Amino acid sequence: MTNEPTEPTATKRDFIREMVAHDxxxxxxxxxxxxxxxxxxxxxxxxxxxxxxxxFGLAQEYKHLGAxxxxxxxxxxxxxxxxxxxxxxxxxxxxxxxxxxxxLYFASDIFQFYYDCAIHLIENGLAYVDLQDRETMRALRGxxxxxxxxxxxxxxxxxxxxxxxxxxxxxKYPEGAAVLRAKIDMASSNMNMRDPVIYRISYDxxxxxxxxxxxxxxxxxxxxxxxxxxxxxxSLCTLEFENHRPLYDWAIENCPVPxxxxxxxxxxxxxxxxxxxxxxxxxxxxxxxxxxxDDPRMPTLCGMRRRGYPAAAIVEFCQxxxxxxxxxxxxxxxxxxxxxxxxxxxAERRMAVLAPLKLVLSNVPEDFEEEISVAINPEKPELxxxxxxxxxxxxxxxxxxxxxxxxxxxxxxxxxxCVRLRGGYCIIATDYDLDDEGNVTELRAEIIPDTIGNxxxxxxxxxxxxHWVSSKYGVPAELRLYxxxxxxEAPDANPEGFLASMNKDSLTIITDAIVEPxxxxxxxxxxxxxxxxxYFVADRYDHSPEKPVFNRSVGLRDSWSKxxxx
Ligand code: ATP
Ligand code: MG
Numbered sequence: 001m002t003n004e005p006t007e008p009t010a011t012k013r014d015f016i017r018e019m020v021a022h023d024x025x026x027x028x029x030x031x032x033x034x035x036x037x038x039x040x041x042x043x044x045x046x047x048x049x050x051x052x053x054x055x056f057g058l059a060q061e062y063k064h065l066g067a068x069x070x071x072x073x074x075x076x077x078x079x080x081x082x083x084x085x086x087x088x089x090x091x092x093x094x095x096x097x098x099x100x101x102x103x104l105y106f107a108s109d110i111f112q113f114y115y116d117c118a119i120h121l122i123e124n125g126l127a128y129v130d131l132q133d134r135e136t137m138r139a140l141r142g143x144x145x146x147x148x149x150x151x152x153x154x155x156x157x158x159x160x161x162x163x164x165x166x167x168x169x170x171x172k173y174p175e176g177a178a179v180l181r182a183k184i185d186m187a188s189s190n191m192n193m194r195d196p197v198i199y200r201i202s203y204d205x206x207x208x209x210x211x212x213x214x215x216x217x218x219x220x221x222x223x224x225x226x227x228x229x230x231x232x233x234x235s236l237c238t239l240e241f242e243n244h245r246p247l248y249d250w251a252i253e254n255c256p257v258p259x260x261x262x263x264x265x266x267x268x269x270x271x272x273x274x275x276x277x278x279x280x281x282x283x284x285x286x287x288x289x290x291x292x293x294d295d296p297r298m299p300t301l302c303g304m305r306r307r308g309y310p311a312a313a314i315v316e317f318c319q320x321x322x323x324x325x326x327x328x329x330x331x332x333x334x335x336x337x338x339x340x341x342x343x344x345x346x347a348e349r350r351m352a353v354l355a356p357l358k359l360v361l362s363n364v365p366e367d368f369e370e371e372i373s374v375a376i377n378p379e380k381p382e383l384x385x386x387x388x389x390x391x392x393x394x395x396x397x398x399x400x401x402x403x404x405x406x407x408x409x410x411x412x413x414x415x416x417x418c419v420r421l422r423g424g425y426c427i428i429a430t431d432y433d434l435d436d437e438g439n440v441t442e443l444r445a446e447i448i449p450d451t452i453g454n455x456x457x458x459x460x461x462x463x464x465x466x467h468w469v470s471s472k473y474g475v476p477a478e479l480r481l482y483x484x485x486x487x488x489e490a491p492d493a494n495p496e497g498f499l500a501s502m503n504k505d506s507l508t509i510i511t512d513a514i515v516e517p518x519x520x521x522x523x524x525x526x527x528x529x530x531x532x533x534x535y536f537v538a539d540r541y542d543h544s545p546e547k548p549v550f551n552r553s554v555g556l557r558d559s560w561s562k563x564x565x566x
Pocket of ligand 2: 039
C-alpha cells in the first residue's frame with residue numbers, strides 16, 4: 001500500500017477546502033471531482049477566474065489522488081450561445097494555467113439523459129405538464145408570505161402526462177403553451193420548490209443540436225443531472241444558488257442518476273470601479289463603448305491579458321481574496337498591486353520617452369557614439385546588462401527639464417543643474433531654445449567625463465537619474481495609456497445606470513513617443529518596465545517592428561489611492 005498523503009498541497013484552508021478534506025476523511029468520496037460550468041454566452045471575466053482557481057485549484061491540490069476538474073459548457077439554452085465563446089473560454093482557462101485534460105463536456109450532449117430523467121419523474125408521479133398560461137401560473141405561485149395554489153393539472157395521471165410531454169416534444173404546442181413542472185410542494189417556504197418548471201418549449205435553433213429538440217431543460221434541473229452524469233463530487237457555485245440547493249438535491253434524489261454530487265456555495269467576486277455582469281459587458285461591446293471584449297480596460301481575462309496582466313498575478317489575486325460566504329467588494333487596487341508586484345520582480349527594464357524633448361550634448365563630437373551598459377532588471381542582477389547607444393542628440397521627457405524649478409525638492413534638470421543619464425554620464429544643463437509661446441524646443445547640456453559608474457565630482461550635486469533615448473537610434477512608437485473604465489467605486493449602484501459612471505478619460509493614445517530600438521524587435525505580449533513611467537506590454541495584435549505599439553499595464557505606484565489621500 002502506498003502511503004499517499006490525503007492532505008492537499010495548498011496550506012490556505014477555506015470552508016470549501018475544509019469540507020472537501022472532511023468528505024475524503026469520512027469516505028463521502030475517494031477522489032474529488034469538480035467542474036467549471038461556464039455558459040458560452042460571453043467571455044470570461046475576473047469573477048470567473050475566482051471560480052476557476054477554486055475548481056481547478058482543488059483538482060490540482062488533490063492531484064496525487066487522481067482528482068480532476070471538468071470543463072463543461074452549460075449550453076442547454078438554445079438562443080444565446082456561440083462557438084466564438086466556446087473557443088475563447090478554453091483559451092482563457094489555458095492561459096491562466098489550468099487544464100481539463102480529456103474532460104471537456106457539453107451539457108447539450110446529454111439532452112436525451114435529461115429527457116429520460118423527466119420521463120422517470122412523470123412515471124413516478126413527480127412531474128406534470130401544465131397548460132396554464134404564464135401569468136396564471138405566476139399568480140398561483142403565491143409569494144413569500146402566501147403559499148401557492150395547486151395547478152388544476154397537478155393531479156393528472158402519469159399516463160396522461162407522458163402523452164402531453166410527448167406532444168410537447170413533438171412540437172404540438174407553441175412556445176409558452178406548455179411546461180413540465182416538478183411536483184414538489186406549492187406551500188414550501190422556498191419559492192424554488194413550488195412546483196418549479198423543469199422543461200420548456202423553444203423553437204430556437206441550438207448551436208450543437210440544431211432543431212432536433214424543441215423542449216429544453218431548465219438550468220436548475222439540468223445542472224444537478226449533468227453533475228451526476230459526470231460523477232462530480234463537489235459542485236461549487238456562487239451564493240445566489242443557495243436557495244436552489246433543495247431543488248438540486250431533490251433532482252438528485254428522485255432521478256435515476258449514477259452518482260450523488262453535492263452543491264456548495266461561495267461568495268461572488270465583486271471589484272470596485274468595475275462591472276462584472278456579462279450582460280453589461282456585452283452591452284458595452286455592442287454599443288461600441290469599448291473596442292471589444294478584449295479591450296484592455298475590460299475586466300475580461302482576454303482584456304487583462306491584452307493589458308499585460310500576467311496570468312500569475314490574476315491567480316495570486318484570486319487566491320488572496322479567498323473563498324468565503326460573505327459578499328463583499330474587493331478593492332481594485334488589490335488586483336493592481338498583484339500585477340505590480342509580479343512585474344516588479346519579473347519585468348525587464350527598458351527606456352521610452354512619452355513626451356520627447358530634444359537634448360543635445362554640446363561637448364561631444366557630431367559623430368559621438370558610445371555603448372552604455374544598463375541593468376536589465378536591478379532586482380535581478382543575474383539577468384545582466386543590455387547595451388544602449390548613447391549619441392550626441394537624445395530625447396528626454398519634457399517634464400524632466402524646467403527653466404525655473406518650483407522649489408529645492410526638484411531634482412531633475414534645470415539650467416546649471418546636474419542629473420545622471422540612466423546607466424551613463426552625469427550631465428549639466430547649459431542652455432535651451434524657446435518657441436513663441438515660451439515652450440522649450442531644444443535643450444543643451446554638457447557631459448561630465450568619467451562619471452559612468454562613478455559619482456559626480458566633488459561639489460556637484462547629482463541627485464536623480466533620468467531616462468533617455470538616442471534620437472539617432474530611437475524608434476517612434478504608439479503608447480496606449482489606460483485608466484479605470486469607471487470613475488465610480490460602485491458603478492452598479494449609480495441611479496442613472498452603470499454607463500453614467502464611465503470614465504471618459506480612460507484611454508489616452510500617445511502617437512509620438514520614442515522608444516529604445518530593442519523595443520521594435522520584441523514579440524507581441526513582451527512585457528517590460530519603461531523606466532520611471534510604468535509597466536508596458538507590446539500589443540498582442542497591433543504591435544509590429546514597423547509600428548511598435550505598447551499598452552500600459554499599470555503604473556509604477558498606485559496613483560489612485562495617492563490621489564484619494566491628498
Ligand atoms: P454573469 O452573472 O457575469 O453573467 P454567470 O454566473 O451567468 O456570470 P456563468 O458562465 O454561468 O456566468 O458562470 C460560470 C461559473 O462562474 C459559475 O459557476 C459561476 O458561479 C461562476 N462565476 C460567475 N461570476 C462569478 C463571480 N463574479 N465570482 C465568482 N464566481 C463567478
Ligand atoms: Mg449563469
